[in-house]
Amino acid sequence: MSPQGDRNLINNPTNNRGWATRLVYDRRMMVLIVLLVVVAGLSSVAILPRMEDPVLSKRVAIVTTQLPGADATRVEALVTEKIEDRLREIEEIKELRSQSRPGISTITIELLDAITRSDEVWSKIRGKIEDALPFLPPQASRPQFDDLEVRAFARIVSVVWNEGGEPDFSVLRRTAKNLQDRLQSLRGTETVDRFGDPGEEVLVKVDPQRAAALGLSTEDIAAQLAAYDAKDAAGTVRGRDLNLAVQVGNQFYRMDDVARADIRGADGRFVRLDQVADVSLSTPQPLPRQARHGDLPAISLGVLIRPEVRIDQWSTAADQLLADFEKELPAGLGLVEVMNQAGYVQVRLSSLVSNLAAGGLAVCVVILVLMGWRSAIVVASALPLTILTVLFAMRVLGVPVHQMSITGLIIALGLLIDNAIVMADEVRSELSEGQSPADAVSNVVRRLAVPLLGSTLTTAFAFAPIALMPGPAGEFVGSIATSVILAIFASLVFSLTVISAFAALFIRVMPERVADHSRSGFVASVSSFFQHGFTSNRLAIDYRKTLVTMFRHPKSAVSLAVVLPLAGFGVAPLLPEQFFPPADRDQFHIEVELETGSSLASTRRVAERVDEVLAGEAIEQVDWYFGESAPTFYYNIIANRRGTPNFAQAIVRTGDTEKVGAMIRRLQTRLDREVADARVLVRQLEQGPPFDAPIEIRLFGPDLDTLTSLGNRIRAVLATVPQITHTRSLLGETLPKATIDVDAQSASLAGLTPRQIADQVQMSL
Incomplete structure (x- = not known):
């Protein structure tokens, strides 16, 4: 080998050095890596979806079937058991919970926690429900299947009637449907649902005298109309190359089709329906459901957006659409906003980012005080590099930016700089011993790579159970652990490469004799502080003495080290347990429930009394929904009430997050006293998976009467506990x-x- 080749081999560090040493010699590569991380991280910030809370998988569905006039026992025997028998054949179902109430059967289906892709399972469940249809009574309605979204609407708006007097629901409904179509066509929108819409019906008022002249009864006319509207397929023509579905064209598409339907009299003569009856399109009476914004009749729209869409960008487009639509509204109609999740997302993420920045600044100040300004810059550079890398990894893994993923980064702040601190300190020590930058980096990486890897793996294993937790709880908090694990591994990689090379190039070690004679007095002290950080010979001597004493008396030292953790375990039971705290939100909701059989008008009158109590509080807005649940304005509130005229739910906005808790307690006390003829529950928003009540007791048995009696007895016992606000027995409801x-x-x-x-x-x- 030639001398020139020998010199190239010696001077080329890439032949026998690691990545960190290569970066010492090739600074352009180090700059390129940093720029690549910055571009990847910033582009991820621009692309990643932003939401307030994690999206939970759809593992719960509700099957609702009506059987008018039947008591709970008949509903259980004729409807609930028939459907449950078919559903039990599906092994992915974790639990079936049914409520057989007078006139209605409600079956709640919960899938196994291991199910993450539920669409196929729900398709199988729909098939089983279809299989149960031939076994249901003819009077039973078709089972309504709803798989529940465990996420909040991005926007809730209401079309309100401003004109006073009785509202024209046909105008309200037509306007709301028009807005629904526009919002549905907006890019990024997934679904738009209507709330408080009483619906429409074709009302056929038979003239008894005309019908009697034809020898017909109301029942006969209804039966002929049902037979005339042929919605079922007539069969299939199968050929060698084509299968053709056959369908009868006699169907009701418009109201005129109903009015022109031919009715056959007892003597065989045919007349049109409108000759023996008045046919009109009207709103059902009494109203099956209704919404009110304050004291104004309304129909609300809830808009769900796709999880991969950035809510802030979608909200900007929605603002423009709503502004244009409001200009087109006729006199007497208005458009109001019930909830805009984009505002809450912005506030929540801004708070978390500010906390992240404050934590990073605190870390930099501590390092500056203890290690000097050069080491502080080296260690602090690990923070943005690691965070940007985590954001890129979140983009690859499909983890959105929400409060849990950002909270994970905040938790990781103190962990991700540990490796950087160790590497910077060790590189400085090597440099102070006279090593070259390349040799210092090589020695430190070779000596500390395995210990730092072991430390990182230990921390990752500690957070792994949270990341791998199954079910809704795991989906909610799992991204915290995911962010922490990504952060500490990114920190390890950067500490062993970029940070160690940067430390070797940036940290300057001044010989002590030069430092002592170049400056004197106060200037020397300040310069030493900024170069090396805070030092104290007195503390060093005391620390050495403490270590010597502990080594001389190892048993006492170990005992002292064990006492404090044991004391912590001893006082742990005294700490309050609250895994999911209340939400920091200026909203809460009120549930009103009257006795079974109460009308919607009675429920509205109770709500008016509740409004009188609310008038004495600092409340900005109240939106009521009667006969059904309110739109899901918070991710863990499940809209599972339908067709219940004795139920109402209100969304209340205060405008002040600090006083919500005290206001809720004050309102609950007053409402219990002043609205004693209904169950009024004022509920604060809380974090975590959805739940119906903090404490639920379930009784099993074959006899409904016995279960009803036992449920009422347990409810009476629970009602005597002072801390319990309200109790409810589902089987205790009886329909007059x-x-x-x-x-x-x-x-x-x-x-x-x-x-x-x-x-x-x-x-x-």
């Missing part, structure tokens, strides 16, 4: 009913069966 005793002989002489009498009574009602 009137019984008609049919004289079988008289009915037979009249040519009627009890079934026909029941149908005629239903038609007349």
Whole structure:
């Protein structure tokens, strides 16, 4: 080998050195790596979805089936058990919970925690529900299947009636549907749902005299209309190359189709329906559901956006759309905002980012005091590099920016600089012993790589159970551990490469004799402080004495080290337990529930009394929803009430997050006293997976009457506990009913069966 080749081999550090040493010689590569990390991190900040809370998988669904007029026992036997028997065949179901109440069956389906992709399972469940249809009574409605979204609407707006007097719900509904279509077409929108919409119905008011002249009853006309509207497929024509579905075209698409339907009289003559009845499109009476913004009738729209969409960008486009729509509204209608999640997301993320910045600044100040300004800059550079790398990794893994992922970065602040501190201090020690920058880096990396890796793995294993936690709780808090693990591994990689090379190039070690004679007095002290940080010979001597004493008396030292942790375990039971704290939000909600069978009008009257109590508080806005749950304005509030006229829910906004807790306690006390004829529950928003009540007791048994009795007894016992606000027994609800005793002989002489009498009574009602 030539001398020139020997010199190239010696001078080229990439032949026998590690990455950190290469970066010492090739500073352009180090700058390139830093720029690459900065670009990747900043681009991830611009692309990553932003939301307030994590998105939880859809593991819960509700199947609702109505059986009008039936008591709870008949609903259980004829509907609930038939559907449950089919659903039990699906092994992915974790739990089935059913409520058989008068006139309605509600089955709650919860999937196993291990299920992360639920769409296929829900498809199988829908098939099983379809299989149960032939076994249900003819009077039962078609089961309504709703898989519940465990996330909040990005925007809730209401179209309100400003004109006073009785509202024209057809105008409100038409306007709300128009806005719904526009919001649905907005880029990034997933679904738009209406709330407080009473719906429409085609009302056929039969003229008894005209119908009697044709020998028809109301029941006969209803049966002919049902047979005329052929919605089922007529079959399939199968050929060699093509299968053709056959469908009858006689279907009701418009109200005019109903009015022109042919009705056959008893004598065989045909007349149009509008010749024997008045046909009109109207709002159902009494109203099945309703919404009010303050005291104004309203219909609300809840907008869900796709998880991968940045809510701030979507909200800007939505603001423009709503502003344009409001200009087009006719007189008497208005548009109000119930909830805008983008504002809460911005406040939450700004608070977390400011906490992150404050933590980083505190770390830099501590390092400056203890290690000097050059070491502080070296160690502090690990913070932005690590955070930007974590953001890029979150983009690759599909982890959005929300309060949990940012909280993980805040937790990791004190952990991710440990490696950088060790490397900077060791490199400075090597340099002070006269080593060259390349040799200093090589020696330190070779000596500390394995110990630092072991330390990082230990910390990662400590957070791994949180990251791997199954179910909704794991999905909610798992991103905290994911952020921490990503941060500490990124910190390890940078500490062994960029940070160690940067330390070797940037830290300057001045010989002690030069430092002593170059300056004197106060100037020397200040210069030494900024160069090396705070030092104290007295503290060093005391620390050495302490170590010597502990080594001389090892048993006492170990005992002292064990006493403090044991004392901590001893007082741990005295600490309050609260894994998921209350949310820092200027909103809360109120649930009002009357006795089963109460009308919607009665529920509204109770809500008006609640409004009178709320008027004495500093409240900005109240939005009521009657007969159904309010839109999901917070991620863990499940909208699981439908078709319940005795139920109402209000979204209350105060404008002040600091006083919400005290206001809730004060309101609950007053409402319990002043609205004693209803169950009024003022609920604060809390973090964590959704739940119906903090304490739930479930009884199992074959006899509903026995379960009802036991439930009422347990409820009575719980009601005596001072800390319990309200109790509720689901089977304790009874629907008032009137019984008609049919004289079988008289009915037979009249040519009627009890079934026909029941149908005629239903038609007349």
